[in-house]
Amino acid sequence: MDQKVSQLIDSYREAYTEMLQRWVRIPSVKDAAEEGAPFGREVRRMLDTAMADAKALGFDVRDFDGYACDVTLGEADEKIAVLGHLDVVPVGDGWTKPPFEALIENGRIYGRGTNDDKGPALAALFAMKAVREAGIPLKKSIRLILGCDEESDWKDMEYYGAHERIPDVGFSPDASFPLINTEKGMLVLELNAPAARTGLKVLEFATGDRINVIPGECKALAEGGPETAEKVRAYAEKTGLPYTAEVTDRGVLLTATGIPGHSAYPEGKRNAIGMMLLLLKELGAEGPVAVLAEAVGTESDGTALGCACRDEVSEGLTCNMGILRLQEDGTWKGTLDMRCPVTADQEALKQAAAAHLPGFDVTVAIQKPPHHVPAESELVSSLLAAYEEETGLEGKPMSTGGGTYAKVLKQGVAFGALFPDEEDLAHQADEYEEIDRLMLAAKIYANALIRLAGE
Numbered sequence: 001m002d003q004k005v006s007q008l009i010d011s012y013r014e015a016y017t018e019m020l021q022r023w024v025r026i027p028s029v030k031d032a033a034e035e036g037a038p039f040g041r042e043v044r045r046m047l048d049t050a051m052a053d054a055k056a057l058g059f060d061v062r063d064f065d066g067y068a069c070d071v072t073l074g075e076a077d078e079k080i081a082v083l084g085h086l087d088v089v090p091v092g093d094g095w096t097k098p099p100f101e102a103l104i105e106n107g108r109i110y111g112r113g114t115n116d117d118k119g120p121a122l123a124a125l126f127a128m129k130a131v132r133e134a135g136i137p138l139k140k141s142i143r144l145i146l147g148c149d150e151e152s153d154w155k156d157m158e159y160y161g162a163h164e165r166i167p168d169v170g171f172s173p174d175a176s177f178p179l180i181n182t183e184k185g186m187l188v189l190e191l192n193a194p195a196a197r198t199g200l201k202v203l204e205f206a207t208g209d210r211i212n213v214i215p216g217e218c219k220a221l222a223e224g225g226p227e228t229a230e231k232v233r234a235y236a237e238k239t240g241l242p243y244t245a246e247v248t249d250r251g252v253l254l255t256a257t258g259i260p261g262h263s264a265y266p267e268g269k270r271n272a273i274g275m276m277l278l279l280l281k282e283l284g285a286e287g288p289v290a291v292l293a294e295a296v297g298t299e300s301d302g303t304a305l306g307c308a309c310r311d312e313v314s315e316g317l318t319c320n321m322g323i324l325r326l327q328e329d330g331t332w333k334g335t336l337d338m339r340c341p342v343t344a345d346q347e348a349l350k351q352a353a354a355a356h357l358p359g360f361d362v363t364v365a366i367q368k369p370p371h372h373v374p375a376e377s378e379l380v381s382s383l384l385a386a387y388e389e390e391t392g393l394e395g396k397p398m399s400t401g402g403g404t405y406a407k408v409l410k411q412g413v414a415f416g417a418l419f420p421d422e423e424d425l426a427h428q429a430d431e432y433e434e435i436d437r438l439m440l441a442a443k444i445y446a447n448a449l450i451r452l453a454g455e
C-alpha cells in the first residue's frame, strides 16, 4: 500500500486510542425510546459523540434522527459502503475488568464494545482519514454508515434505507478476518406454554436479556427444603456441573453456572438455562420444563429438537435458548435462536421444532434469509488481497452463524477486525482488543478502500 497512508495511520495511534476510550466509556446499551433517541439516551449520546468526532476529523456527517449516521468521503455518486455499529450488548456476567472504563493494560484496551464494534468502526473511520490526507484520488466515494440498533432489531438500517439509498457494494468491519462471505440464515422462535399443574412447582424463573446471548447464569426458585437442596448437591456431583442450592423461607433458590457467549458460536460454551431445565426435570418438574429439558437442554446443534442439519458452504445449524421466563400470569415464555445453513428450509425447521415441543405454541419472531457473495467476486478478491498485503497471511473466505450488516448490502461481506489467532470475546466478559491489532485493521481497511474506490 501507499507508504504515506501507512505512516499516516501510525501517526493517528494516540488520537485513535483517546477517541476509542471515550466511545467505550459510553454504555450504549439499548434502552427505552425518548424523543430523538429511538434506542435510549445513552445510545443517542454515543451517536452524538461519534458524529462530533467524525466532524472534528474533517468529514461530512449526517444524522438520521438518532437511528444512524453516515460519514462520507468523496463526491462520486457510486459509493463503497462500510457498515459498523455504535450500540453494544448488555454487560452480562463474569467481568474481572470494569466494562465501561476503557482500561488499557499491556497494550490491550478492555471494555464492552472494544471489539464489537466500536474499535473496528473507528479503525475504518481513521482509514478514511488516511486516504483523504494522503490525497489518494477516488473514482468512487466512501460512505461509513454507523447504526445504533445492530445488537437488537436492525431498525437503524431499516430507517436509514427508507431515507437514503444504501450502496450496493461494501463491507462490515464487525466480525473476523480474513473475510466472511457466507452468513447462515436466522430463525428465531418464540415459545409460549401454560405452566404445569403437576410435578415440582417452579415459583420464579426469569433468565436472559437477549435472544443472541448464551446466558452464563440462571437462577430459579422452586418449592422444597433441605431434601431438595441435598438432591441438587447429588446432581451436581453426578454431572460434574456447577449447581448450587440455598434453602430460603420461600423455597429453594437454585443456581446454574454456564459458560456465556454469543448464540451463533456455541462451541465451548454452556447454556445456563439449559442446565437449569435439566436440574428442574431431575427434581421432578413436569410439563413445559420437562419438555424443554428433553428437546433443548444444553444442546446447541438442534439434534433433540429435530433440527440438526448442515451443508458445505455454511457448516452446521446452531440453536440457543437465550431467554426463558415464568411470567406473572403463570405462563412460560422463551426464545430459540437458530442459525441455519444456506440450503436449510426454515419453514420445515419451525415445524420440526414445534413437533418436538408438545404443549408449546411456537411462533416465528424473526426470520432472516442466508447471505452469500461468491468467492470469485471482485469485492472478495480485492479485500483478501488487502488483507494478504498488510498481514502476510493467507486470505481465505469463511462462513458464520453471526448475522452482520454485510447482508444489508446487495454485495456485502464481513471483513475483520478479529484476527485468526485472537480470542473472540464479543458479547462476553472482559471483552478487549489489542491496540496494535486495531491499528493493523485500520491499515487493512485503508488498503481495501483504495482498491475498491481508488482511481
Ligand SMILES: [Zn+2]
Pocket: 085, 116, 117, 150, 174
Ligand atoms: Zn457487532
